[in-house]
Every structure is written in structure tokens, then in C-alpha cells.
Amino acid sequence: MRATLIFLVCLVVFELLLVDAGFRVRRRRRRRSCSPGNCQWNSWQAWSSCSITCGSGGIQSRSRTIRVHASCGGGGCSGPSYETRTCNPGNSVNCVWGNWQEWAACSVTCGLGTSTRTRVKTSAVCGGTDCSGSPTETRQCVDEDQVNCVLSDWQNWSSCSVTCGSGGTQSRTRSEVTSAFCGGTHCIGSSEEHRNCSNEDFCPDTFKHDEKNPEKSSVEDV
Incomplete structure (x- = not known):
């Protein structure tokens, strides 16, 4: 039994050697046929x-x-x-200022005020020199256009306060068309005035006669 086992082991080793030898032969043949x-x-x-x-x-x-x-x-x-x-x-590119814009309107409508203007810059890049100066500028401005007060013309006289006889009154008015502005002169005078009036032309004839002869009228009344 032991002899048989040894025989089988030897047979396996021999076959392995044959396989390895055949592989080496085939590899050497491939190397001889390979181009660099x-x-x-x-x-x-x-x-x-x-x-x-x-x-x-x-x-x-x-x-x-x-x-x-x-x-x-x-x-x-x-x-x-x-x-x-x-x-x-x-x-590098240096900073560049744009042109100044137009001056803004004066901060006041009359008297002393201020006005400003602005400008825009293109910023420096790659280490360029930055702009100097301000983006805004301010100056004083003066609006000295004074406006004086102006009154309208007088309106027509109103109707007399009595329809017959004397002792009545009439009135008329006027208005302020333009007010004084920015230190202008104010309007002088009244906006309304009055006067006496009478309407004798519209009285009855008897009333006119009695007014001319008051003594007679009194006697007749008695």
C-alpha cells in the first residue's frame, strides 16, 4: 500500500515537470516570433x-x-x-474718471443754496493706480429772481343797497393775481372798497315830489 502511494506521488510530480517544460518551450517560441x-x-x-x-x-x-x-x-x-x-x-490698468455730469438744480428756489454734480470711474485692475479725487462736487448757487405782488383790476361795482332814494352803498373787489416771492414787494391797498349810492330814478313820481316838498307832504299827511 505504501509503495503504491509513493508511485502515485512520483507520477504526479513527473507530469507536472512535463507540463512546465512544455510551457517554457512555447514561451521561448513566442519570444523568437515577437517584433520589438x-x-x-x-x-x-x-x-x-x-x-x-x-x-x-x-x-x-x-x-x-x-x-x-x-x-x-x-x-x-x-x-x-x-x-x-x-x-x-x-x-495693469489704471483707474480713469468719466466726464462730469451736468450740475443739478439749486437746492432752493430763491436765495442762497447748493448744487451738486457727479462722475463715474472705471476701477483699476491688476495693480493699476487708483483714481484720486471725489465722485461728487458741490458749489453754491443763488436764485435772485424776485417776484412782486400783482393785484387784478377792480371788479364792477355791485348793485346799490337801496332800490329807491339815497343813502345806499355799493362795493367792489379785486384779488391778488401773483403773490410776492423771494423777497419781492407785497401788494399795497385793500382788496375791497365801498361808496355811497342812490336810486332816485327808480322811485315813484309821488315819492320824488314829496322829497322835493317835504313840508307839503307833511301837511297832506295830517
């Missing part, structure tokens, strides 16, 4: 954006990959797969 192939690079990728947005001293980078690896003893790829370079994205 050199390594090949893909094209470089595009440069990356500069590491700064303005000024100088920035960095850009790009990379490439192997398209075909070396085979059968061919030469390997030479050179780096990654490289960098410096970049200068732009020059």
Missing part, C-alpha cells in the same frame, strides 16, 4: 488656465499619456508626462 515595439506618446493636452488673472508670474501646466507601451524589448518613452510654464495674463 517602442513606446509611443499621445499628443499633449491643451495648456491649463493661468494660475493668476492679471499681472506676471503665473503658472500653466499640461500633460500627456502613453498611447502604446513598449513591447518585445522595444524602447521606452522618453520625456516627461507633465510640464509647466510661466504665464503673464495681462498688464
